[in-house]
Every structure is written in C-alpha cells, then in structure tokens.
Amino acid sequence: MGSFFSRFFKNFKVNSNAGDIAGIFSRENFFTRLPLALIAVDEEGGVIAGNLSARELIGGIAASGGEEFFTVVDKSSLTGEIQTSTISVSYPGARKISFWEVTALPKVTTGFDKDSSLEIPVLVMCRDVTLNRNMRAALADSRQRYKQLVEASNDFAWETGEDGGFVFVSPRGGLGYSAEDLIGTQPREKIIVDGRGDLVTPFSTRHHLENARIWFRHKDGGAACLDVTCEPLNKSGKWIGARGVCRDVTDDSKKDDDLRRMKEQAEAITHIVRTIRDVIEPQEMLAAAAKQTVGGVGGIACRIYRLSNEGGFYDAASIGPLPDGAEDLIGGLAGEKKCVKAEVSDKRGIAMPTFYQNHINGAITLWRDIDAPDWSEDECRLLSIIADQIGIALEQIENGEELERISSTDALTGLLNRRVFFEIIRDRMKHAQRTGNRNALCYVDFDNFKLVNDVHGHKKGDEALKYLTVLLKENTRANDVVGRLGGDEFAIWLEENDEEGAAASADKLLESTASLHQFSGSPEKPLGLSIGIAVYDPSSLESVEDLVSRADEAMYVIKKGSKGGYVISDPAPKSDESTSGVMEASS
Structure with a gap:
C-alpha cells in the first residue's frame, strides 16, 4: 500500500469520475451539510474528495500515514460490505491525537441531480469519538483508582x-x-x-x-x-x-471521653478548691465542699468526717439523704489511701480517707441509689483527688481552731482568758436583757496562795492552779462560763441563777476545797478560796465591768475577814440610785 498522498493523487488522475465526485463535495448539498466528516475513495483505494468537515481530518490521516484508515477502506472495497473501526489520527504541527469511528460504505450512488447520478466506490463516514473515548478511559481509570484505594x-x-x-x-x-x-x-x-x-x-x-x-x-x-x-x-x-x-474511631472516641472526663474532673476540683479558698466559716466551707462533690462526681448524698483527738470519726458536714448505718462505710477504712465501696441499706457508698502530711485526719463518703450504676474507677480517682483537697481544708480548720484556742484561752489552765470571758459575758447579758432572766457572777480568789509559791516554788503553784481548774469545771454546768482573769483570780458566770442558786453553787464549791490543802505552804495557813457573788438584774443599766467590780468587792469583804467563804453583793443600783454596799452571807 502506498502513501496516503500517492494514492490520493494517483487516483485523482486515472479515475474519470473523480472530478465529478469532487464537485459534488464542493457544492451545497446533503454531503456538505452533514456534521460528519465524509471522504470519497475510488476502486483502487485512492482518496477522491471530502466535505468541509473532513478537511482537517484528511490532513491528520496523511500525517499519520493512513494505514488504519485504508485498512478499513480496502476491506470494505474487497468484501463489498460495510466495515467499521476506530482509528487514531495525529495532526501536523499539533501535539494531539484524536480518535475517529470510521464506517466504510461500498458503492454509494448519489442522486442529487435529476438527470444524472454518480457512484462513489467507497464512501467513508467519520465521527469524532475523542471526547467519548477519553471520558471512558478517565472513568475506567477512576474506577481502577477507587478500587485500589478501597482495597488499600x-x-x-x-x-x-x-x-x-x-x-x-x-x-x-x-x-x-x-x-x-x-x-x-x-x-x-x-x-x-x-x-x-x-x-x-x-x-x-x-x-x-x-x-x-x-x-x-x-x-x-x-x-x-x-x-x-x-x-x-x-x-x-x-x-x-x-x-x-x-x-x-474507637481510640479517638476513648481519647475524647478521657479528655471530657479530665475536663469535668478539673472543673469539679476547681470548684471545690475555690470553695475552700473563698468560704471563710469552716462549717459553711465543708458544707459547700460536700455539695460540690455531689455535683462534680455524681451522687445524691455526701458526708465529710473529721478525726477526733480520741481517734474516732465525727460528722463535720453532710448533704443529701444518707442511708441508715452510713457510718458502717467508714468502718472499712484502714488508714490507707484506698477507696472503699459498700452497699448500705438502700444506697451504694464510696469512701476515701483524707490525709495531711501522711496522717489521716478525716474521711469523705459519697452515696447514690442502689439501682444506680456502681462506682467506676474514674469516680474513685476523682474522689481521691477531692479527698486530698478536703484533707488540706481539715488541717486548715484545725489550725484555725488551735489559733482560736490559743488567743482565747489561758495557756496554763485552758480556761477562757480575761478578754474572751468578758466578750462572752457581754453577750450573755444581752441575752438576759431579752429574756429577763437573772444571772450570777462569782469572783473566786485563792487564800494563802503566795505562801504556796514561797514555800514550794512556782511549779507547785501552777499545779494548784490546774487543780482548781478541775474543781471549777466539776462544780459548774455545761452552760456556765468559767475564766481565769489573771494570777490566782477566777470568775464563773452562773446561767439563770439568783442569790439563792448562786449561794448553793458557792457552798458546793467550798465543800471541795479541802482537797486543796495538799498544796498549802503551811498547815496554819491552808490553801482555800474566797468568793464574791454579784447577781445580774437585766433591768439595771450595769455593764460587765461594773458587774465584775461588784463581785470583786464582795470577794475582798470575805477575804479581809475570816476567809474561806463567800459574800453576796447588794443588787446593782438603778439609774436613780446610789452605790450599794455588800452583805456577808457565809464564812
């Protein structure tokens, strides 16, 4: 098979109908109006002509050598049958390849003129399928890529x-x-x-x-x-x-859950720490911490315990409905930083001891209903962190109470000091003014105490002061107030007592003074007590200083006399009365 151009020009010369066929393609007719590229080929396979749509294609076929094109043409010419194939075409000066579906039709007769018709040995119809082919190739490639991605x-x-x-x-x-x-x-x-x-x-x-x-x-x-x-x-x-x-995303989900729990735990701890820091009153602070624990960890009730000096736990703050026998839960605490779980009555409980510097100082318990989920390890860890903060708070409370004791009590006897005793008595007097009840103040002083120090030394004197403290506590009630005013002088506030009741209390105290003789500096001058009594009438305008002064004056009356007894002062003067004297009641 010769080249495309040799076959084209050769057949153009020998075919007597070539010019007529070319003329058909040059005139306005059916061939020229078709969107397809049409190429006429003679009996020897030579290209005769083509329509307007075929011009660029003919050049491309020539540039490609025309082998694919003429294979289809020759086969159609030899068999006399329609042949179809897809060929690739490259274009001169262009870096592109197009694909064409070519259909070779043998012996096509034209009938455009009324008087004459021509037979085209082979008419080739060419349809550009480049886009379609590229799309199919891209789709196949995409499917293959997707398949590989899915598999990988x-x-x-x-x-x-x-x-x-x-x-x-x-x-x-x-x-x-x-x-x-x-x-x-x-x-x-x-x-x-x-x-x-x-x-x-x-x-x-x-x-x-x-x-x-x-x-x-x-x-x-x-x-x-x-x-x-x-x-x-x-x-x-x-x-x-x-x-x-x-x-x-199981691992991611677990990480998200862990982060969420950490955030919730941090928020709960922050709230509790802020509560401990901001609330000044200890009881309110612990109650607020218990409330925050219920909300932060999840529960319906909480109790915070303090450890007493005797080693037992006592309730410091509670919130929510606690079960009967709630204390059974802390019975399982063994002094180790370990979470204890138990079911008590209709509740699930969890307990954790609180520590300060490795010493247990309390405990915290948390409760939920029996039908609620059991306590998780995360909740145990969170309660442990909270318990650390509660342990610090309990130590702060203990230190605060110790400072209060130091500032309000006498270092030797542990009784209220003069300042605090006066403050409390002022409050008691205000209360009496509201209730109208009378109260009594006893001024108590040692007899012959100086001789104890002179003979036996101050250590023995201190022992005598401590022993008297015990006697005063044993001979007063829980709602009475006892204080050391200084030296060997003491005072007792007898709540809701008149002259008769105060005298009975003084007699009871004096009966116990025989035990003080063991500290005496001399048998001739035994250690004893002189007591001055002043009854407070809330209808008077008497101040606490005046009340104490009346009792002190009464005490000196008996002290200057026979000693070892008591004197009851006359009532305080009203606003229009003068100062009264004292009367001796017992010696």
Whole structure:
C-alpha cells in the first residue's frame, strides 16, 4: 500500500469520475451539510474528495500515514460490505491525537441531480469519538483508582441490598470480620449492638448520614465506635439498599471521653478548691465542699468526717439523704489511701480517707441509689483527688481552731482568758436583757496562795492552779462560763441563777476545797478560796465591768475577814440610785 498522498493523487488522475465526485463535495448539498466528516475513495483505494468537515481530518490521516484508515477502506472495497473501526489520527504541527469511528460504505450512488447520478466506490463516514473515548478511559481509570484505594484503605466500605444484607464489603472487611464473613449476612446478626428488628441503622438508612458516630459490636465481643457516612440507594423511588464507609474511631472516641472526663474532673476540683479558698466559716466551707462533690462526681448524698483527738470519726458536714448505718462505710477504712465501696441499706457508698502530711485526719463518703450504676474507677480517682483537697481544708480548720484556742484561752489552765470571758459575758447579758432572766457572777480568789509559791516554788503553784481548774469545771454546768482573769483570780458566770442558786453553787464549791490543802505552804495557813457573788438584774443599766467590780468587792469583804467563804453583793443600783454596799452571807 502506498502513501496516503500517492494514492490520493494517483487516483485523482486515472479515475474519470473523480472530478465529478469532487464537485459534488464542493457544492451545497446533503454531503456538505452533514456534521460528519465524509471522504470519497475510488476502486483502487485512492482518496477522491471530502466535505468541509473532513478537511482537517484528511490532513491528520496523511500525517499519520493512513494505514488504519485504508485498512478499513480496502476491506470494505474487497468484501463489498460495510466495515467499521476506530482509528487514531495525529495532526501536523499539533501535539494531539484524536480518535475517529470510521464506517466504510461500498458503492454509494448519489442522486442529487435529476438527470444524472454518480457512484462513489467507497464512501467513508467519520465521527469524532475523542471526547467519548477519553471520558471512558478517565472513568475506567477512576474506577481502577477507587478500587485500589478501597482495597488499600483500612476503612470499612460496604453496600447492602433490598433485604438489608451485605452485598459488598471492602476486601479488608470490618470490625474483625473478613469480607467473606459479612457478605450475605444481616448486620444485626453480627455487629449491631441492639438486635431489634425495627432498629434503623446505617445499613438500612433512608437518609444521608455524614460523620455520624455509632457504637457497634466487634467480633471479639468488645464495643467499637465507627464514624459513618452513608447514602440510601433508590430506584424509581423505591429503596433498594444503602452504601457507605465506616472508619474505626474507637481510640479517638476513648481519647475524647478521657479528655471530657479530665475536663469535668478539673472543673469539679476547681470548684471545690475555690470553695475552700473563698468560704471563710469552716462549717459553711465543708458544707459547700460536700455539695460540690455531689455535683462534680455524681451522687445524691455526701458526708465529710473529721478525726477526733480520741481517734474516732465525727460528722463535720453532710448533704443529701444518707442511708441508715452510713457510718458502717467508714468502718472499712484502714488508714490507707484506698477507696472503699459498700452497699448500705438502700444506697451504694464510696469512701476515701483524707490525709495531711501522711496522717489521716478525716474521711469523705459519697452515696447514690442502689439501682444506680456502681462506682467506676474514674469516680474513685476523682474522689481521691477531692479527698486530698478536703484533707488540706481539715488541717486548715484545725489550725484555725488551735489559733482560736490559743488567743482565747489561758495557756496554763485552758480556761477562757480575761478578754474572751468578758466578750462572752457581754453577750450573755444581752441575752438576759431579752429574756429577763437573772444571772450570777462569782469572783473566786485563792487564800494563802503566795505562801504556796514561797514555800514550794512556782511549779507547785501552777499545779494548784490546774487543780482548781478541775474543781471549777466539776462544780459548774455545761452552760456556765468559767475564766481565769489573771494570777490566782477566777470568775464563773452562773446561767439563770439568783442569790439563792448562786449561794448553793458557792457552798458546793467550798465543800471541795479541802482537797486543796495538799498544796498549802503551811498547815496554819491552808490553801482555800474566797468568793464574791454579784447577781445580774437585766433591768439595771450595769455593764460587765461594773458587774465584775461588784463581785470583786464582795470577794475582798470575805477575804479581809475570816476567809474561806463567800459574800453576796447588794443588787446593782438603778439609774436613780446610789452605790450599794455588800452583805456577808457565809464564812
């Protein structure tokens, strides 16, 4: 077969009809109006002419050598049958290749003129299929790429059919199952956590889902969280299945849960620390901490305990309905920083001891209903952190109370000092003014105390002062107030007592003074007590200083006399009366 141009020019010369056929393609007619490229070829396979749409193509065929083109033409000419094929064509000066579907029609007769017709040995119709071919190639490439990506991906890609069962699963499978394990099975048989038949899942979804996090059952029996994106499949408005992809985010979900729990724990601890820092009054501080613990950890009741000097726990603050026998829970604490759980009555309890510098100083318990979930390890850890803060708070409270004791009590005897005693008596006098009740003040002083120090030394004198403290406490009631005013002088506030009651209390105290003789500096001058009594009438305008002064004056009356007795002062003067004297009552 010769070159395209040699066949074209050769046949142009020998074919007597070539000029007529070329003329047909040059005139306005059916051939020229067709969107197809038309090329006329003679009996020897030579190109005679082509329509306007074929001009560029003819040049491309020539540049390509024309072998593919003339193979189709020659076959059609030899067999007398229509031949179709796809050829590639390159163009002179252009870096492109186009693809054409060529159909060779043998012996085509033209009938454009009324008087004459011509026969075209072979008419070749050419249709540009470059775009279509490229699109198919791109689609095939895309499908191959997608297939490779799906096969290489760790994601779980799937498709379900009309019955909801798996019809496709990516080669790697999912949730511990292979693709073969899943194809042909129903999702609820293997991986759906809730086995209800009416449950709508991603595998039977009627709606688009994107990045939905759903928990499934893994082959090993554990839970797995999948990030699901899926789409329903429909045909003629009928649901025929679903298609989607799932990504295992169990670890991410657990990390998110851990971060959320850490945030909640941090917030709970922050609230408790802020409460401990901001609330000044100890009881209110512990009550607020108990409330924050209930909200921060999760429960319905909480109790904070303090450790007494005797080693027992006592209630420091409580909130919520505690069960009967709540103290049984702290009985399991062994002095170790260890969480203790127990069911008591109708509640689930959890307890944790509190420490300061490795020494237990209290405990905290938290309660929830018996039908609620058991306490988790995370909740135990959170309560442990809270217990650390409570332990610090209890130590602060203890230190504050110790400072209060130091500032309000006498260092030697432990009784109220003069300042605090006067403050309390002022409050008692205000209370008496509201109730109208009379009260008594006893001024107590040692007899012959100086001789004790002179003979036996101050250590013995201190022992005598401590011993008197015991006698004063034993001979007074819980609502009475005892204080050391200084040196060997003491004072007693007898709550709701008149002259008769105060005298009886003084007699009782004096009866116990025989035991003081063991500290005496001399048998001739035994250690004893002189007592001055002043009864407070709330209708008077007497101040605490005046009341103490009256009792002091009464005490000196008996001291200057026989000693070892008591004197009751006359009533305080009214606003229009002068100062009264004192009367001796007992010696």
